[in-house]
């Protein structure tokens with residue numbers, strides 16, 4: 388897939404996966420400008436768990452990530468609602484960790500709003516909480532939520 392088709396695939400998942408209440412979804416323009424930067428990448432997976440698929444509409448999930456020397460940060464992870472609880476999120480996180488290591492990372496990080504049920508997935512993949520930013524997120528009704536930072540040291 389070329390860059391435009393990848394963006395279509397990613398945005399198809401983005402629009403289906405995020406509840407607007409949490410204000411976590413990115414716009415197409417935000418994703419495009421982020422991916423235009425060096426060291427930012429996306430990982431896409433389809434409904435069959437394949438990373439090398441060709442049809443944007445069959446995308447089931449994505450990860451958006453940004454790296455600096457020795458580290459990579461997961462910016463977003465999402466799986467379409469009708470594709471959840473089948474291991475696709477786990478598959479994406481494993482691909483993220485192994486490709487981050489291949490690209491030179493020793494540690495990977497992510498940040499989530501306090502209470503996101505995705506915490507169970509992160510912990511099961513070896514991420515541990517290392518910090519908290521108070522009142523970092525604000526929902527559509529003005530409720531504030533802490534951000535919790537998780538880290539995972541990649542095996543040598």
Ligand SMILES: CC(C)(COP(=O)(O)OP(=O)(O)OC[C@H]1O[C@@H](n2cnc3c(N)ncnc32)[C@H](O)[C@@H]1OP(=O)(O)O)[C@@H](O)C(=O)NCCC(=O)NCCS
Pocket residue numbers: 404405411462463464465466467470471472473474475476477478499503504505507508511
């Ligand atoms: C988080 C998310 C990517 C998980 O995708 P997924 O494909 O369902 O993940 P998996 O099938 O690999 O699930 C892995 C484990 O985490 C649990 N889990 C994942 N998401 C869960 C949720 N929303 N509620 C409860 N449990 C959840 C699963 O039950 C599973 O555990 P189990 O195997 O012991 O049952 C998906 O729920 C999602 O897109 N959520 C909305 C976007 C979001 O909040 N992203 C995180 C912030 S960027």
